[in-house]
Amino acid sequence: MTEKQDELIYRNNRELHYSFDPEQGYTRKVDYQYPGNQVIIQQGWDVVESRVRDVSARIKEGKLSPLSYYMEKNQMELPMLSDYTGFMRWRIKRHLKPGVFSRLRPATLAKYASVFDVGVNELLNPPLT
Amino acid sequence: MIELNFEHRQAGHCESGVTSNLLHYHKLSVSEPIIFGIGAGLFFSYLPFLKMQHAPLTSFRVWPGMVFDRATKALGIKTKIQRFKNPVDSMNKLDEVLALGFPVGLQVGTFNLPFFPPEYRMHYNMHNMVVYGKKDDIYLISDTVVENKVEISYNDLMRVRFAKGTFAPRGRMYYPYQVPSNVDLKPAIIKGIRKTANNMVEVPFPLIGTKGIRFLARQMRKWPQRLGDEKASYYLGQVLRMEEEIGTAGAGFRFIYGAFLDEAATILKQDWIKEVSVEMGEAANHWRKFSYHGSRNCKKRAKPEESYDMLADMLMECADMEEKVFRKLVKIR
Numbered sequence: 001m002t003e004k005q006d007e008l009i010y011r012n013n014r015e016l017h018y019s020f021d022p023e024q025g026y027t028r029k030v031d032y033q034y035p036g037n038q039v040i041i042q043q044g045w046d047v048v049e050s051r052v053r054d055v056s057a058r059i060k061e062g063k064l065s066p067l068s069y070y071m072e073k074n075q076m077e078l079p080m081l082s083d084y085t086g087f088m089r090w091r092i093k094r095h096l097k098p099g100v101f102s103r104l105r106p107a108t109l110a111k112y113a114s115v116f117d118v119g120v121n122e123l124l125n126p127p128l129t
Numbered sequence: 130m131i132e133l134n135f136e137h138r139q140a141g142h143c144e145s146g147v148t149s150n151l152l153h154y155h156k157l158s159v160s161e162p163i164i165f166g167i168g169a170g171l172f173f174s175y176l177p178f179l180k181m182q183h184a185p186l187t188s189f190r191v192w193p194g195m196v197f198d199r200a201t202k203a204l205g206i207k208t209k210i211q212r213f214k215n216p217v218d219s220m221n222k223l224d225e226v227l228a229l230g231f232p233v234g235l236q237v238g239t240f241n242l243p244f245f246p247p248e249y250r251m252h253y254n255m256h257n258m259v260v261y262g263k264k265d266d267i268y269l270i271s272d273t274v275v276e277n278k279v280e281i282s283y284n285d286l287m288r289v290r291f292a293k294g295t296f297a298p299r300g301r302m303y304y305p306y307q308v309p310s311n312v313d314l315k316p317a318i319i320k321g322i323r324k325t326a327n328n329m330v331e332v333p334f335p336l337i338g339t340k341g342i343r344f345l346a347r348q349m350r351k352w353p354q355r356l357g358d359e360k361a362s363y364y365l366g367q368v369l370r371m372e373e374e375i376g377t378a379g380a381g382f383r384f385i386y387g388a389f390l391d392e393a394a395t396i397l398k399q400d401w402i403k404e405v406s407v408e409m410g411e412a413a414n415h416w417r418k419f420s421y422h423g424s425r426n427c428k429k430r431a432k433p434e435e436s437y438d439m440l441a442d443m444l445m446e447c448a449d450m451e452e453k454v455f456r457k458l459v460k461i462r
Contacts, residue, residue: 012246014276016139018384020410026388030139030276036424037373041248043366043427044182075182075240075252076294083293 009038048075049129056128065101067092069126070116084115135232135261137271137278141385142377143257144196145170146273147234150259152206154232155308159204166389167203167317168196169324171382174337175345181295182251184367187345189381191328193236193255193296197303199324203317207307212299216287219300223260226304232261232271236301238292244272244279249374254296260286318393319461325386326459330452339452346444353437361437366427369420380420383413383451390458405457412450419443 014030021027033041052072058064071081082089087108094100095108106120113123135154140146145165152159165171170190177185190196194210201208209226213219226233238254239245262269266283281289290300329338336344345368352361372381379385390406422435422443 010246010248012248013274015274016141017379018141018388019379020384020387020413022407022410026384026391026406026410028141028388033373036421037369039424039428040366040369040420041374043363044251044370045248047183047363047366080252080294083297 008032008035009042048072053129056126059098059126059128062098065096065098066124066126067095067101067112069128070112070118070123073126074116081115085111087111130262130264131227132262132264132269133227133230133232135259135271138273139276140273141379142170142190142196142382143273144168144193144255145200145385147257147259148197148200150271150273151232151234151305152308154261155305156310157204157206157308157312159312159314160392162385162389163314163318163392164200165196165382165385166325166393167314167321168198168200169321169328170196171325171386172328172337173339173341173381175341175348176336177348182367184364187368187371189372189377189383193257194301194303197234199321200317201305203320204312204314205309206305206312208303208305210301210303212301214299216291216300219290219302220283220287223302224263226302227260227263231304231306232259233302233304234259235290236298236303237286237289238294238298239289240292241285241288243281243285244270244275246275249274252292252294254292254294254298314396318397322390322393322458322461326455326461329455330459339448339455342444342448342451346441346448349437349441349444362427362429365423365437365440369423369427372416373420380413380416383409383416387413399461401457402461405454408450408454412447412454415443415447415450419447 011032014032016028016030018026018028052069055064055068055072059066059069078089078092081092095104109120109123113120116123136150138150140149140161142161142165145161145168148164149159149161172189172191174188175185179186211222223233234257237256237258238252239256240250240252242250258270258272260268261271267280268283268286270279270281272279290298292298332338335341352364356364373379387406387409390402390409394400394402394406419440423440426435426440
């Protein structure tokens with residue numbers, strides 16, 4: 001079912017695939033994900049990227065804090081970030097406001113920085129796209 | 130330094146593969162499809178009220194952990210399964226068990242898994258892999274998705290074992306410690322098939338089994354009007370990602386289940402199951418066709434007839450084919 005014009009996007013790892021053919025029965029082979037599937041995987045990442053672009057724009061407008069950038073970049077929503085940081089959800093929600101975020105204590109910033117695996121400086125000045 | 134003589138074999142589904150490989154280490158050869166079938170791994174559920182990465186949750190298999198639990202129980206294998214509150218405790222325990230000479234299965238999150246292909250590093254907490262040794266601060270890993278054996282550092286391992294979010298692994302580790310050298314697969318297979326068939330056609334709840342597939346199909350028809358093109362395409366993509374992405378062996382586990390039925394027919398010496406396994410394979414190929422046309426839709430390369438209506442029709446056909454398969458299987462004895 002593959003098409004010639006479909007180029008493989010990902011060639012990092014080959015996996016085991018099962019298939020069925022009425023003549024040969026069930027067979028297994030190790031190969032890259034087939035092209036159609038690679039398209040779907042890429043779609044997932046494209047959506048992540050476009051969400052990052054959206055929040056970047058809103059940060060530049062001063063409507064959101066840099067925290068929102070890292071949440072999108074790391075694909076974390078409130079409940080997950082709350083689990084990782086131990087902060088209550090409503091508190092994190094407040095930190096999405098630029099005014100509140102800019103007044104956070106160093107310890108709070110350090111917690112966010114360690115969860116996102118960046119330095120505090122980088123946390124305050126994200127590489128907006 | 131510990132390095133157990135563990136054979137790395139790739140697999141289609143991580144948990145079944147890990148289970149099969151762990152048993153193989155204990156000199157019990159049971160194939161991956163058989164484990165998947167005995168563990169009653171096949172399933173379908175569509176839960177629109179649960180969102181994953183901003184789209185409704187579609188699942189093609191049972192909850193994580195169930196395959197290992199059910200399969201080992203059915204085969205009379207003694208196992209130990211543990212979760213932890215404290216990450217350091219979980220690592221100490223892991224070291225202890227390795228020192229006893231047991232390879233250990235771990236449930237981990239994939240987001241920070243360093244050896245994973247980058248395109249797969251989404252937040253997914255139901256991945257399974259085996260630790261089979263330790264050199265200083267480096268753990269030796271056999272991951273059924275990855276081509277070769279790999280390694281991970283102490284800190285990275287602790288991090289992925291305590292990934293947060295839906296289905297957080299909480300350090301879950303599991304290993305068989307007493308494996309009989311000879312097991313009777315027959316009763317286990319029959320029980321497994323009955324369980325799966327029941328789940329797929331007998332449960333009176335609209336969101337699971339073949340009813341769930343039909344429900345999804347009906348919803349899908351409305352996506353373009355209700356959500357707009359972009360979001361509809363993303364929702365569709367999410368269904369396809371759950372169906373085809375890593376750890377399914379293709380077509381939402383339908384191929385691997387068919388392979389199981391094929392093997393089961395031989396073991397049980399019941400020829401009618403062989404015929405059913407062919408029907409299962411045809412259903413799997415239909416799912417594959419669905420995802421092929423679906424992915425063209427996502428790529429915006431769809432021909433006009435590859436619309437959501439057509440995709441929904443295909444889903445309905447998948448549901449019909451599977452219903453036929455499981456109505457037969459439910460009568461197994």
